Amino acid sequence: MTAMSRRITTEGRISAKEVAHVARLARLRLTDEELERFAEQLGAVLEHARDVEQLDTAGVPPTAHPLPLVNVLRDDAVVPCLDRDEVLAQAPEVEDDRFRVPRILGEAP
Amino acid sequence: MSTVDRDRPNPSTDPAWEIVIGLEVHCELRTATKLFCGCRNSFGEEPNTSVCPVCLGLPGSLPVLNRTAVDYAMRIGTALHCRVQPSQFHRKNYFYPDMPKDYQISQYDVPINADGWLDLPDGGRIGIIRAHLEEDTGKTTHVGGGGRIHDAAHSLVDYNRAGVPLVEIVSAPDIRSAEEARAYVDELRAILVATGASDGKMEEGSLRVDANVSVRPAGSTDFGTRCEIKNMNSLRSLGRAIEYEAARQMALISEGGTVAQETRHWDEGGGRTGSMRSKEEAYDYRYFPEPDLVPLEPSEDWVAAVATSLPRLPADRRAAVAEASGLPAGSDAVATVVRLGLDHLVDAVVSAAGPPDAPSVAVRRLANEVAADPEAAASLDPASFARLVGMEAGGALTAAQARTVLKAIMDRGGEPEAIASELGFEAMDVSDLEAVVEEIISAHPDEWSRFEAGEDKLTGFFIGKVKAATDGKADLKAASSILRNRR
């Protein structure tokens, strides 16, 4: 995006359909009542954020991080790993020293 | 009439179509530890024994970048003629059980390496769009249903591989055939191994290839809709998958259909690609800058040090062998010598400063006899080899004799002169050879008359007689020049 102006606006409220889509992305199952309420509340927060949305920030670089640090690196030296029993003791379900999960319906993207 | 099956046009030969291929190669780096933690990076450990809070994505843990992984990534980028540039890490967000944080730390709009190329042995050049750093995922095993994901009852996850450093090398869509794709991966593997960054083992998953395949009418400059093919575990399956997928797309378009942009899975046993689409909607990775890591800005000194520390790369070595031998850089013999790492033996021949055609003789011997026995090749003494090649090129041994002596050296070692003498391969004196030729001429006056009259094909007749009369010891090149001079 190299436009002179960074003035970007979105249309007012967020719809229940959009809320449902976002919930799927976030792996949250919402009741119809929650969908409705979240649509309204998220809409209110985004409405409050309009000042930011409408601000002209042409030529202003983003700050992802307040720190001026670069190149924080460690040496390629082996450090002891965790004990497997301790790791697996925390798992909801274990089989053959692995973490067991219910059947997966799709390949990794 | 074409015999191509309507349903399965042969994509390699059908002149009406062009295949367009771009490859994404994931290369595991040979570091001692993982990308963001000090856990061992090794293949084949007991499940979940090489894990810590960081690579398990435990709450509160934070990544710290491995300097050697960065160095290896820069070596790869430099070897692929990329621009090594300041970069940052992003989070790629999606849910999958092999990914402990449910996001992958990768690079997005500013990768560490960008805009390079790779030269194929046959002279072709393939563009490299980017080569970026990212972390590997864990390994999922599907239980029940024959181990296939869709039929499995449940799955098991081992996180030993989670967080292993990867460089993903993305080619431009410059590849035009399955054969070229294989050549690209082969060459890339040689480069990766040469940089020291990778062991290049496809069978252990150190090198994993995904292919973006589309087809278009020959002569078109537009790109067709592409499909991404995953799960090819060898160069052979890469070639088969591309051929299959291209044929599938051609058939689809020929029948008036359209190709859907999707990811497809190569089924090695069934010899086909299948759609991976599940009921999940399209992915939205919600990339954003990884706040737990700071930007990476390799200094000019570091970039320069990486460039100077790189060994000679396959393309440069092929050029060197070609120049020394006078053979074309794109020739199979030169490519074989370099692929098998035999070019130091050519160097030894060049240093020995023997007859002018000794280096080309050396390349022929290396690409044939030596290449056939790579194990013995490794212990071949360069000085002995250089002397043997000198003897052949200088006429002291015939080609057949030289092959025999070479095989003997490779089998049991020893000096070429001693072995030649032991086998009775004494070089025949030129005057002795002239006497043999005279005898043969006297014994075959008719043939000689015809030869004198210009019937050149009789050269072979006389050479054959010389060979038989000398038990193969004669330098046949010398014999034919005697014949020509005598005419």
Next chain:
Amino acid sequence: MTSAIETAARVRAGEGRAADVLEEHLARIAAHESEVHAFNLVLVEQARAAAAAVDEAVAAGRDPGRLAGVPVALKDNLCTRGIPTTCSSRILDGWKPPYDATVVRRLVDAGAVIVGKTNLDEFAMGSSTENSAFGPTRNPHDLGRVPGGSSGGSAAAVAAGFAALGLGSDTGGSIRQPASLCGVVGAKPTYGLVSRYGLVAFASSLDQIGPFGLDVADAALLLDVIAGPDSLDSTCMPDPPVQASSRLGAGVDGLRVGVVEELASAEGLTPPVGICLREAAEALAAAGAKVDEVSVPATVYGLSAYYLIAPAEASSNLARYDGVRYGKRIVPSPDADLTEMYLATRSEGFGAEVKRRIMLGTYALSAGYYDAYYGQAQRVRTLILRDFEAAYRDFDVLLAPTAPGSAFPLGEKTADPLLMYLNDVCTVPSNLAGHPAVSVPFGTDHAGLPLGVQVLAPALGEAVMFQVAAALEAAAPAPPVPAMRRMGGPA
């Protein structure tokens, strides 16, 4: 109550025993914790063992450390090896971290005695500690009111005298606002001064761990103990840390103090807050500081930018709670697939506020909205940094309210998220800039409830920040003391 500094000095000198100090605090906990609910877990046995170890060290002539025998309360989003770390969320049910946070190691090394894990708004998302899966914490000054949040448990524990010091985390005001509401000192250090390793992340580019104390000197000492480089956190500064305690007694003569106009007149501020701020400014002027008003224009966008950035990062940080490796897993039916397990686990494991922020953040990062929301908020962050930089060319420190008002009644703001978010209006600019800020008790509202004012400083300006805070403390009217803290104090 004696200060932490005095306690440590007495214990180190062998004039008092760590065990006795601990028992005194445990007695207050026994008497009043059921009313306050500051803790998710009180570590009675571990604390007794730690106190005994300190006493043994003193007896053996070994240096027990700068915090010898000082009882410290830990916010329950700091990892403690083998001890449940819940973030006040059901989704971490039963999880025991296999490692200690860096700050926990530093506390133990300094001889501190960890008395317990304190309550918080789930995953530190909130301003009242009402969003806890284990029920709200109450304000020791008035049990019908909230302690603020999200570090409400640590603030309340210190205010109630359950611990001499507390650790919290501050992403948008989560240390300073509860400090203000509970009448204690609370500081958010410069981003990168304290290691985040072992702090369960909310918003990684904003989170910082910081101290609570009954007075400025105690808070500064605790910060000095936990600050410093850590090879386990890439975002932790590699240089030797600034000494927060180094200029505590230096006064403010000649220092330039700017009152931030935009924050002094921010949305939703109650009148007593304005009065206290003015009195604080006058007190500093009387002590010799040059006080003036200053405009930091971009701070008015702080709250909006914060409520885009923090949820965005949170939506990613909280993805890992999926029921696969640790914590809660809910399988809704015997033949449920992975996605159904994810949905059930996350929908039942997270509370409403966490879900709301995950939704907001996922939306802000999703395709088509990134530039308008997350990208734009990051640009606003640049503007805020620039405006602060300009202000610090003319001023050594800045002064602002901490919270819009005093402690509010439980339940008052839970129905309206936006109203709750307004609590953070004066605190979020420091997080966005990565700058330090401290809240110091200064005056009360009409009901006698404590109020705080904030001292803001440029990056790594902790020494001058605490210097001014100490002067404010010296000039402040005597702060109210909750009755329960007076109980069982040393003679």
